[in-house]
Amino acid sequence: QVLLQQSGPGLVKPSQTLSLTCAISGDSVSSNGVAWDWIRHSPSGGLEWLGRTYYRSKWYNDYAVSVKSRITINPDTSKNQFSLHLKSVTPEDTAVYYCARRRSGVGLAFDIWGQGTKVTVSS
Amino acid sequence: EIVLTQSPGTLSLSPGERATLSCRASQSVSNYLLAWYQQKPGQAPRLLIYGASSRATGIPDRFSGSGSGTDFTLTISRLEPEDFAVYYCQQSGTSSLSFGGGTTVEIK
Numbered sequence: 547q548v549l550l551q552q553s554g555p556g557l558v559k560p561s562q563t564l565s566l567t568c569a570i571s572g573d574s575v576s577s578n579g580v581a582w583d584w585i586r587h588s589p590s591g592g593l594e595w596l597g598r599t600y601y602r603s604k605w606y607n608d609y610a611v612s613v614k615s616r617i618t619i620n621p622d623t624s625k626n627q628f629s630l631h632l633k634s635v636t637p638e639d640t641a642v643y644y645c646a647r648r649r650s651g652v653g654l655a656f657d658i659w660g661q662g663t664k665v666t667v668s669s
Numbered sequence: 670e671i672v673l674t675q676s677p678g679t680l681s682l683s684p685g686e687r688a689t690l691s692c693r694a695s696q697s698v699s700n701y702l703l704a705w706y707q708q709k710p711g712q713a714p715r716l717l718i719y720g721a722s723s724r725a726t727g728i729p730d731r732f733s734g735s736g737s738g739t740d741f742t743l744t745i746s747r748l749e750p751e752d753f754a755v756y757y758c759q760q761s762g763t764s765s766l767s768f769g770g771g772t773t774v775e776i777k
Contacts, residue, residue, distance in 0.1 A: 574738040592770055592771070593768040595765070595767065644713055644714075653702055653723070655725075656706070666760075
């Protein structure tokens with residue numbers, strides 16, 4: 547059984563960096579055929595994809611255009627986890643953040659999700 | 670970027686009724702890369718349908734997906750009480766992806 551366990555602060559001050567971690571059990575961050583993504587659900591209601599990291603003989607990242615200048619997603623093979631870092635946050639970054647696994651065996655859909663972390667950007 | 674437009678925004682139905690949800694893409698989407706999710710308050714989304722028409726593991730057969738190109742449909746044949754939720758379509762592009770805005774299925 548694959549599980550994703552998220553951790554990180556629920557409150558971040560404006561202009562600071564939002565950092566979350568997603569620990570993987572039952573799979574490997576280096577597995578072929580999967581990608582490890584971050585998605586957020588804003589108070590306005592929409593789901594927004596933020597980016598992904600994946601391994602295909604070497605590490606790759608893709609980021610959403612909307613956050614590309616501020617985001618970094620890093621794999622950590624020693625701890626079998628991956629992290630999200632979003633710098634220079636504003637109140638518009640307030641959302642529930644999810645990590646998720648995307649798998650080629652299900653048409654690159656998200657078949658496993660973390661429990662979600664509610665992050666509020668406020669001073 | 671491919672924009673996904675879902676309609677209607679809200680669907681008010683009674684248990685036992687049939688629900689038909691639409692997802693329209695701004696340009697053609699590979700069937701293989703179109704998915705549907707269900708989300709309930711306080712929970713993460715759950716994968717229902719992948720590849721436009723394949724049910725994910727453990728999903729009841731009252732859920733079905735169809736469509737191709739730019740028009741896709743999620744059908745719930747007979748609504749059960751636990752099916753009242755928000756539904757999202759999603760497409761995976763080469764290096765990006767997008768979600769639709771969601772359809773809320775509420776109890777009439």
